[in-house]
Structures are given as structure tokens and as C-alpha cells.
Amino acid sequence: MAIEHDQIIPSRPTVTWRTGLAQFPWWLVIILTIIIIMVLRIIFDPIHRDIFITILQGLGLTLYVTVVSFVLSLVLGLVLGLGRVAKNPILRNLAITYIEFIRGVPMLVLIFTISFAVVPLVARTFGLPNNAVSLTTRAIIALVLIYGAYIAEIFRAGIESIGRGQMEAARSLGMSHVQAMRYVILPQAVRNVLPALGNDLIAMLKDSSLVSVLGVREMTQVARLSVSTSFRYEETYFILTLFYLSLTLVLSLLLQLLQRRMRAKG
Amino acid sequence: MSRSASQPMILIENVSKYFGAFRALDQVNLSVEAGEVLMIIGPSGSGKSTLLRCINHLEVPDAGRIVVDGITVNNNEAHINAVRAEVGMVFQRFELFPHLTVLENICLAQQKVRRRSRRESEQIAWQLLEKVGIPDQAHKHPGQLSGGQQQRVAIARSLAMQPKIMLFDEPTSALDPEMIKEVLDVMLALAAEGMTMVVVSHEMGFARNAANRVVFMDQGRIIEQGAPEAIFGAPQHERTKLFLSRILH
Ligand SMILES: Nc1ncnc2c1ncn2[C@@H]1O[C@H](COP(=O)(O)OP(=O)(O)OP(=O)(O)O)[C@@H](O)[C@H]1O
Numbered sequence: 001m002a003i004e005h006d007q008i009i010p011s012r013p014t015v016t017w018r019t020g021l022a023q024f025p026w027w028l029v030i031i032l033t034i035i036i037i038m039v040l041r042i043i044f045d046p047i048h049r050d051i052f053i054t055i056l057q058g059l060g061l062t063l064y065v066t067v068v069s070f071v072l073s074l075v076l077g078l079v080l081g082l083g084r085v086a087k088n089p090i091l092r093n094l095a096i097t098y099i100e101f102i103r104g105v106p107m108l109v110l111i112f113t114i115s116f117a118v119v120p121l122v123a124r125t126f127g128l129p130n131n132a133v134s135l136t137t138r139a140i141i142a143l144v145l146i147y148g149a150y151i152a153e154i155f156r157a158g159i160e161s162i163g164r165g166q167m168e169a170a171r172s173l174g175m176s177h178v179q180a181m182r183y184v185i186l187p188q189a190v191r192n193v194l195p196a197l198g199n200d201l202i203a204m205l206k207d208s209s210l211v212s213v214l215g216v217r218e219m220t221q222v223a224r225l226s227v228s229t230s231f232r233y234e235e236t237y238f239i240l241t242l243f244y245l246s247l248t249l250v251l252s253l254l255l256q257l258l259q260r261r262m263r264a265k266g
Numbered sequence: 267m268s269r270s271a272s273q274p275m276i277l278i279e280n281v282s283k284y285f286g287a288f289r290a291l292d293q294v295n296l297s298v299e300a301g302e303v304l305m306i307i308g309p310s311g312s313g314k315s316t317l318l319r320c321i322n323h324l325e326v327p328d329a330g331r332i333v334v335d336g337i338t339v340n341n342n343e344a345h346i347n348a349v350r351a352e353v354g355m356v357f358q359r360f361e362l363f364p365h366l367t368v369l370e371n372i373c374l375a376q377q378k379v380r381r382r383s384r385r386e387s388e389q390i391a392w393q394l395l396e397k398v399g400i401p402d403q404a405h406k407h408p409g410q411l412s413g414g415q416q417q418r419v420a421i422a423r424s425l426a427m428q429p430k431i432m433l434f435d436e437p438t439s440a441l442d443p444e445m446i447k448e449v450l451d452v453m454l455a456l457a458a459e460g461m462t463m464v465v466v467s468h469e470m471g472f473a474r475n476a477a478n479r480v481v482f483m484d485q486g487r488i489i490e491q492g493a494p495e496a497i498f499g500a501p502q503h504e505r506t507k508l509f510l511s512r513i514l515h
């Protein structure tokens with residue numbers, strides 16, 4: 001006899017208007033109000049509108065750097081995470097060394113170090129000139145190397161959250177260690193860490209502003225350049241803030257929706 | 267490499283296993299004939315699971331020798347996989363793959379290890395689901411099944427590899443009483459077909475109806491062994507008597 005789904009999920013507690021008021025996402029209303037006020041000013045005030053259009057020119061690069069860096073750091077993070085849980089002590093220690101190294105240094109410092117020390121050094125050893133790698137590419141390399149370490153820890157936690165018995169069951173069926181990882185452990189681990197990865201995508205979007213220090217013309221850099229000639233600090237930085245706030249809000253709502261979808265699918 | 271007709275299906279010689287300084291198995295000697303159904307009983311921590319897991323190398327013995335179907339189980343990866351292909355294992359907690367459907371659970375290793383086509387593996391899976399009595403659950407996920415159904419899927423998943431030996435580690439002890447029978451029935455049918463089985467369990471019904479031999483373990487050693495009637499009816503050792511008086515009350 002099968003257990004039906006609706007028997008497992010506890011029925012919702014009855015909502016009185018009082019708990020309803022307490023549970024209502026007021027924070028969202030407040031934030032949306034702030035956003036709407038800002039949007040209205042952008043629509044009706046030409047100065048605000050000009051600044052908005054200026055910063056908008058950096059949006060593409062912000063999104064590009066974020067998406068490319070995130071996808072590549074997923075790959076690096078997976079490789080490092082697998083190294084982190086490897087039985088081979090050499091692999092494991094290499095992975096741990098790298099991860100601890102990255103996590104022990106501030107992100108801003110790493111962005112400088114990777115872009116102006118590591119990348120030129122590597123370029124030189126391959127006989128390339130110092131400026132062979134564009135600043136945008138350096139920014140992406142830096143973000144990937146940094147986030148790879150953080151995402152590795154997420155994957156490690158995900159892999160370790162799967163009970164030992166799953167690996168043993170797979171091995172006892174004759175699967176190799178690699179096959180068991182690939183077909184049994186990782187699919188479950190990845191599903192478990194999707195929320196954490198979503199958080200890191202949002203964090204990546206925000207941290208992409210740090211690469212403005214390299215002169216990459218993403219939103220923050222565009223805003224800084226604009227301010228340096230217009231001196232309209234208040235309007236510019238409020239609108240820049242609005243951009244990031246709206247983006248992270250939309251992104252986190254999308255991620256929640258996605259999660260709910262996946263959970264519904266089982 | 268293969269076993270000659272006179273050799274036992276499983277040969278365990280002087281096997282010892284340590285966890286740190288703790289001796290989980292102490293010079294165990296045991297052999298299981300082809301077609302034999304061997305039951306292992308004993309108190310918690312006596313090394314029953316450890317012995318079972320040494321047979322398919324989930325645990326590595328520190329001393330001694332294990333020969334399965336003529337293949338010596340050593341650290342050689344190829345030998346280990348060769349042995350595991352011959353030996354099915356059923357766990358107390360089922361250990362089905364929760365992200366796959368029942369059908370996919372039974373097909374995965376067939377396709378990846380035995381290199382069977384999707385068609386062929388599914389055909390075998392359907393036959394086995396018929397055999398364990400739950401073809402109607404094929405497209406569900408393990409989480410939607412009762413414990414008894416899950417354990418029957420786990421048995422089917424092992425059988426799909428066409429093993430010569432089946433190992434059972436307390437296959438019914440995580441089940442509600444009303445589901446124990448449906449799993450034992452499958453095991454009884456398997457025994458009747460002549461499968462070589464090593465079963466860690468305290469199910470007296472199975473012992474009486476299917477076991478050829480019962481082994482009593484305590485503190486990593488085999489204390490005594492014999493026919494079920496002998497072990498349950500007239501145990502020789504004090505520790506066996508004490509243990510049986512506790513579980514039979
Ligand atoms: N991986 C391990 N690390 C350390 N000690 C272990 C490990 N596995 C088993 N042991 C110990 O070895 C002893 C034998 O364990 P085993 O699981 O074989 O006992 P068992 O007879 O199956 O007991 P139970 O009836 O509780 O399942 C126990 O004392 C256990 O604590």
C-alpha cells in the first residue's frame with residue numbers, strides 16, 4: 001500500500017487575521033515602496049533619469065561578469081569539492097590548501113593580487129605581454145578563483161550530507177567509486193545544495209561590484225566615473241543602490257519560485 | 267580463477283578485523299557451500315555485519331583470507347569488482363537511491379556495470395518486480411513506498427545483477443511487523459530456488475523454514491554452529507543459551 005503525499009505533509013494551521021498580519025511580508029512592502037518612489041523620481045525627474053540611463057549602460061557587464069563567473073566557479077567548485085572529499089591524501093590536501101588560502105584573504109585584496117600579480121606572472125611565464133589579458137577577463141578569473149573555493153565548501157557539505165550507505169549500496173552493486181559519485185551521490189548532493197548555490201549567485205552579483213577597482217565598466221564603475229564629473233553623489237549612489245537591490249530581490253524571488261517548483265516535483 | 271566444483275562458494279580463513287585497537291573479528295573461519303542458506307545470529311556488536319561486509323570488501327580484513335566463488339578478495343580493484351558482481355547485498359535501511367524511480371533503481375547498475383541496453387535492463391527489472399510482487403510501483407520514487415516495498419525493490423535491484431550469492435544484513439529489522447512477512451516470503455522463495463545466502467537476522471521463522479545452518483557469533487568469534495534445530499533446540503555453549511533465552515523469551 002502506498003503512502004499518499006498529502007498524508008505526509010501536515011495540514012496548514014488555520015490562519016486567524018492576527019497571525020495573518022504578523023506573518024505578512026511587510027518587509028517586502030517597505031522595500032517595494034522605496035523602489036517605487038525611486039522609480040517615480042527616475043520617471044519624472046530628468047536628472048535622475050539621466051543618471052539612471054548612465055548606470056544602465058553598466059548593467060550588461062555586471063550581468064555578464066556575474067553569470068560567466070558563477071558558471072565557471074561552479075565547475076571549479078565541483079572539482080575542488082571532489083578533491084576536498086577525495087580519499088587520496090595528496091589530492092585532498094591540495095584542495096584544502098587552496099580553499100583555506102582563498103578563504104583567509106579578503107576578497108578585495110585577492111582581486112588585486114590575482115589581477116595584478118598572479119595573472120601577469122602566468123602571462124609572462126607563457127611569454128605573453130603583461131596586458132595580454134583584458135581587465136574584464138582578469139576580473140572574471142579573480143571572481144572564479146575566489147568563488148570556486150567558497151562553492152567547493154558547499155559541494156563538500158552536500159556530498160557529506162549523503163549517508164555512507166548510499167555509496168556502499170552503489171559499490172556493492174559493482175559500480176566504481178567514480179560511477180557511484182556520478183550517478184548516485186552527486187545528483188542527490190547537488191539537489192541538497194541548490195538553495196546554498198542560489199545564495200552564492202546573489203552574493204556573486206553583489207561582489208561583482210568589487211571589480212570596479214580594476215576599472216571594469218560594470219554598474220559601480222560607471223557610477224563612479226559619472227560622479228567624478230557630475231558631483232551628483234546622492235542621486236547617483238541612491239540609484240546605484242536601487243539597481244542592486246532590485247536585481248537581488250528579483251533573483252531571490254526567482255530562486256524561491258524555482259525551489260518551490262522542484263519541491264513540488266518531489 | 268573460477269571455483270572448482272569441490273570448492274565452497276565462500277571460504278573465510280582466519281579473518282581478523284580491527285577498528286583501531288578494537289577487535290571486531292577474531293580469527294574467523296567459515297565456509298558456505300553453493301546453494302546453502304546460512305544464518306548468522308549474535309548479540310549487538312558481535313561482528314555479524316562486519317563479517318558480512320568483509321565478504322564483498324566493504325570492510326577490508328586486517329588478516330586472513332576470503333575466497334568468493336574461486337576469487338580471492340584482495341586489494342586489487344579488478345578482483346574486488348569481480349567479487350562484487352557475484353555478490354548481492356541487502357541492507358537494513360534499504361539504501362535505495364531516492365532520486366531515481368523504482369525502475370531506474372533496478373536498471374542503473376545493470377546499465378553502468380553490466381553494460382546492458384536500456385531495453386534489456388528494463389525487461390529484467392519488470393520480471394523482477396513481478397517476482398517481488400510490486401510491478402505497479404515501478405514509476406514511483408522510493409520515498410513513496412512502504413518499508414516492506416522498499417526492501418523488496420532493494421532485493422530486486424541486487425538480483426538484477428544476477429549474483430551467485432546474496433548477503434542480507436538484518437533485512438527486516440527496520441520494518442513494521444506487518445511488513446516483515448512480505449520480505450521474508452521473497453527471501454524464502456529465493457532460498458527455494460537454490461540461491462546461496464548469508465543472512466544476518468533473528469527471524470526464527472526464516473531460520474526454521476529456510477536455513478541450512480545457523481552460526482552464533484559473540485565478541486568477534488564464531489562460538490558455535492549447526493543445524494537450526496540443534497542451535498535453537500540444544501545449544502552447547504552458555505553464551506548461546508543466554509543469548510537465545512533473551513531473544514526467544
Ligand atoms: N566503522 C567502524 N568504526 C569503528 N568501529 C566499528 C565500525 N564498524 C563497526 N564497529 C564496531 O565493531 C563492532 C562490531 O560491529 P558490527 O556492526 O559488525 O556488529 P553487529 O554484530 O552487526 O551488531 P548489530 O547487531 O548491532 O548490527 C561493534 O562494536 C562496532 O561498534
Ligand SMILES: [Mg+2]
Pocket residue numbers: 314315316435
Ligand atoms: Mg549489524
